[in-house]
Amino acid sequence: MGAGMNHTVLPPATDDRDLLAALKAVLTGHEQVSISTPEGSVPLPDSVLGLLVDAVTALDQGQAVTVEPHRTVLTTQEAAELLGITRPTLVRLLEAGKIPYTSPGRHRRVELADVLEYLQRERVRRGQVFDEMAHEETPDPGDATDGFVSTR
Incomplete structure (x- = not known):
């Protein structure tokens, strides 16, 4: 293809x-x-x-x-490009168990479905983090003083 x-x-x-x-x-x-x-x-x-x-x-x-057709079994370089990350970063994710892979020989192979599932999980996780940040109350440094913050 x-x-x-x-x-x-x-x-x-x-x-x-x-x-x-x-x-x-x-x-x-x-x-x-x-x-x-x-x-x-x-x-x-x-x-x-x-x-x-x-x-x-x-x-x-x-x-x-x-x-655009994609193969269902990807090399680490193809998977990294699909995720928009470097190949070494992808390898760290693979070794951490965040994305399953196989090693039929010397090279790792990644299923397209597993890469897409990881991408979806990350989107959901990032959305939850943004929601938490939006609802967090951060104290305003100006409230504790008279409006001026000493920088030295």
Whole structure:
């Protein structure tokens, strides 16, 4: 799955936005969505349907969409790039047990699903930390004095 398989779609002209809205309504409806061909009808799997909903929603919001295939087993360098960290930092996470890995030979391999799960856990953890910080009461240094803080 080389770089040549990437496919970017630009948002349509404003004239076609009504078509996107109609397509999104069909995709997000409560009925099974199928593709019809002269040979018959094929139902869309939930994973493909979700991908289409995300793509149509982004296009409807005026964003470009890129579909890029990923292997399901990654090297440490590929996993680090996906997480936006250095390879040595990823290796420390692996050795700390934060992301599972295998070593079929000399090199570590990481499952894409495990990397994505770690990414989601980190997003949730960071959100909780930000919420805690927002609700923390930090005493104002000016309250304890007459408004001036000595720096020497």
